Amino acid sequence: MAAAATNTTQTETSVSLKLLLNEESNKVLFAEAGKDFVDILCSFLTIPLGTIARLVEKETSIGPVSIGCLNSLYKSVADLDQSCFCADTIKQMLLQPINFAEDYCNTLKLNIDDTQPTEYFACNNWQYYTSHTHTHIIHDFITSTNKDKYKCHCSGSFTSPVLPKCFHQGFVNYNATFIITDDLKVMPNSLDYASFGLLQEFGIKNPSSVKEIVLNISKEKVLDLLKFSLLSKSPLTDFFLGKKPSIDVSRFFTFDVTFSGNIQIILKLVIRKSDGKVLCAQGEQDFADLLLSFLTFPLGGINRIFDENFALGSIGGLYKSIAKLNVNKYLISKEAKNRLVDPCTAPQIKLSNHILPILEPGVIEYYRYYYGGNAYRQVQIFKFGEDKSFLGNCSEMKLSEYESNREAYLKNPTLYVATDDLVITPLSPISALGLLNRLKTPLNDLKEKVVTIGIKEVLNILKAGLSSTSALTNGLAHLLTEVKEEK
Numbered sequence: 250m251a252a253a254a255t256n257t258t259q260t261e262t263s264v265s266l267k268l269l270l271n272e273e274s275n276k277v278l279f280a281e282a283g284k285d286f287v288d289i290l291c292s293f294l295t296i297p298l299g300t301i302a303r304l305v306e307k308e309t310s311i312g313p314v315s316i317g318c319l320n321s322l323y324k325s326v327a328d329l330d331q332s333c334f335c336a337d338t339i340k341q342m343l344l345q346p347i348n349f350a351e352d353y354c355n356t357l358k359l360n361i362d363d364t365q366p367t368e369y370f371a372c373n374n375w376q377y378y379t380s381h382t383h384t385h386i387i388h389d390f391i392t393s394t395n396k397d398k399y400k401c402h403c404s405g406s407f408t409s410p411v412l413p414k415c416f417h418q419g420f421v422n423y424n425a426t427f428i429i430t431d432d433l434k435v436m437p438n439s440l441d442y443a444s445f446g447l448l449q450e451f452g453i454k455n456p457s458s459v460k461e462i463v464l465n466i467s468k469e470k471v472l473d474l475l476k477f478s479l480l481s482k483s484p485l486t487d488f489f490l491g492k493k494p495s496i497d498v499s500r501f502f503t504f505d506v507t508f509s510g511n512i513q514i515i516l517k518l519v520i521r522k523s524d525g526k527v528l529c530a531q532g533e534q535d536f537a538d539l540l541l542s543f544l545t546f547p548l549g550g551i552n553r554i555f556d557e558n559f560a561l562g563s564i565g566g567l568y569k570s571i572a573k574l575n576v577n578k579y580l581i582s583k584e585a586k587n588r589l590v591d592p593c594t595a596p597q598i599k600l601s602n603h604i605l606p607i608l609e610p611g612v613i614e615y616y617r618y619y620y621g622g623n624a625y626r627q628v629q630i631f632k633f634g635e636d637k638s639f640l641g642n643c644s645e646m647k648l649s650e651y652e653s654n655r656e657a658y659l660k661n662p663t664l665y666v667a668t669d670d671l672v673i674t675p676l677s678p679i680s681a682l683g684l685l686n687r688l689k690t691p692l693n694d695l696k697e698k699v700v701t702i703g704i705k706e707v708l709n710i711l712k713a714g715l716s717s718t719s720a721l722t723n724g725l726a727h728l729l730t731e732v733k734e735e736k
Contacts, residue, residue: 262358262359262467263359263465263466263467264282264285264286264289264358264359264465264466265282265283265286265463265464265465265466266280266281266282266286266463266464266465266466267280267281267282267461267462267463267464268280268461268462268463268464268485268489269459269460269461269462270460270462270489271458271459272458272459272460273458275486275490276431276483276486277431277483277485277486277489278431278459279428279429279430279431279485280428280429280485281426281427281429281438282426282427282429283425283426283427284421284422284423284424284425285357285359285419286466287420287421287425287429288357288419288420288421289357289358289359289471290429290433290435291421291571291589292350292354292357292360292361292362292420293475293478293548293564293567294547294548294549294552294564294567294568294571294589294590294592295349295350295353295354295548295549295588295589296348296362296547296548297346297347297348297544297545297546297547297548297594298346298543298544298545298546298547298548299323299326299343299345299346299544299545300345300346300348300362300363300364301316301319301475301479301548302316302320302322302323302544303323303344303345303363304361304363304472304475305319305320305475305476305479306320307472309470309472309473309476310469310470310473310491311473311476311477311491311492311493312493314476314479314480314493315718316479316480316561316715317713317714317715317716317717317718318670318671318713318714318715318717318718318720319543319714319715321668321670321671321672322540322541322544322670322672322673322714323344323544325671325672325673325674326340326343326541326544326673327344329673329674332660333659333660333663333675334658334659334660335655335656335657335658335660339655339658342597342598343541343544343545343598343658344544345364345365346364346544346545346594346595346598347364347597347598348362348364348547348595349547349592349593349594349595350547350588350589350592351364353417353419353420353585356419357419359466359467359468361468361471361472361475367595368392368410369392369410369411370392370408370409370410370411371407371409371410371411372401372403372405372406372407373406373407373408373409374401374403374405392597417581417582417585418581419581420580420581420585420586420588421574421579421580421581422578422579422580422581425437425438425578425579427579429485430485430566431483431484431485431486432482432484432563433478433485433563433564433566433567433570434566434567434569434570435567435570435571435574436570437575437578437579462489464489470488473488474488477562477563478562478563478564478567479562479564480562481562481563482562482563483563484562512702512703512704512707513701513702513703514532514536514702514703514707515532515699515700515701516530516531516532516536516699516700516701516702517531517532517697517699518531518697518698518699518700518721518725518728518729519531519695519696520695520696520697520698520729521690521694521696522694522695522696523694525729526669526722527669527719527721527722527725527729528668528669528685528688528690528695529666529667529668529669529684530666530667530721531664531665531666531676531681532664532665532666532667533661533662533664533665534659534660534661534662534663534665535657536665536667537658537667537673538600538657538658538659539707540671540673540710541658541659542599542600542658543711545594545598545599546594546711547592547593547594548561548564549568549589549590549592550592550593550594551711551715552564552565552568552569553568553590553591553592554708555712558712559712559715559716561716568590571586571589571590572589572590582636583636584636597655598655599655600655600656600658663675663676664676664677666680666681667721668684668721669718669719669720670718670719670720671714671720698728698729700725700728702725706724706725709723709724709725711724712724
């Protein structure tokens, strides 16, 4: 068997996974796993696209892989000069976006998200007011990157460390066990699924043709599994056999939007007449911000947006199966399930004028909790409406306005250009000429077209950017028909 099937050493942290292999077809039929492994699968849905772009480039047994235009978009942000950004911290926040469920993921036995946990600092006056029982006064707190730059609204300094607190471990219940299909659908190990009928459903006619294999999965192997899950419809089989997955880019089709938005962005498209390919799109800062914001979207949020209209590898099946799990039986809380099936961008990295309201966190509430009469410098983060009754004695905290009211990522009025594979650079006559030289396209084969894009086009670019290396050509195809007719 390939390297993916070898067990890890006893000194390395690992989780157990039991596979049932059909030796005749050399295919994994399904797996059995407990909380530790299923928590890891759940965490895939919480990871922002920017983190995924970084993770899939890492060297593992199958090597780096590419996810549509995501790799090139991420690299272009890394290559942008720091002077292009509105603040010193923005570039780093896009390259290492905060996971809104980091308090849950940080408790996992294996967490592949290598983003450093967010550090918070509270106003130094919070302890003074607490000791004088004025706990109704809400003081600001802020992340470490900005703690020395700003003051609280009460003029206090951000010098009191605050640690994020999670009252639960992971996402699924401790004693629950699960069946996982080859395409990562998670089913509870219950009477409805764990039966001889399930074996027949998988085409098992002769029990002697199947083999049980127990693997100890290391963090590197989890990273391999993430790569397979993003590209393959049979990630467990590919993972076990050590194949290198490849995505089928031919299945792209436009997305008919079922919800409205007021986005109106003007672009100038540069189109090659001979084949109708969009070589690049020129726009203002709002267009570039739009593309950069893709890196902040959690993977589960992408699946919620597109629902049945798009499936990235096996992630769509994973998302739907988690959404079907009975929260009272199999997940630790309703709030934990919300982080998986209704995820949002962290408030520190979202734009005030967010392009996709469905991913808006709404009101984020922060509470400092008390135990035994003492105020612990730990904070729990909630989406609006989540249950806080288990906190007991607590007081509200407020994220500083400097963290939560970000108007833009990039400076205005700079113009920007994005290539078909979403490489973003500042626009100038010299850079435009250099781009045309690299594309080796004569000027008489070019046509410019000014278009206005809205929510439909935004989602099509996002979808095409994850499933192909031609995000603009595929995403804006419905705007290009007359150009193709001019050949």
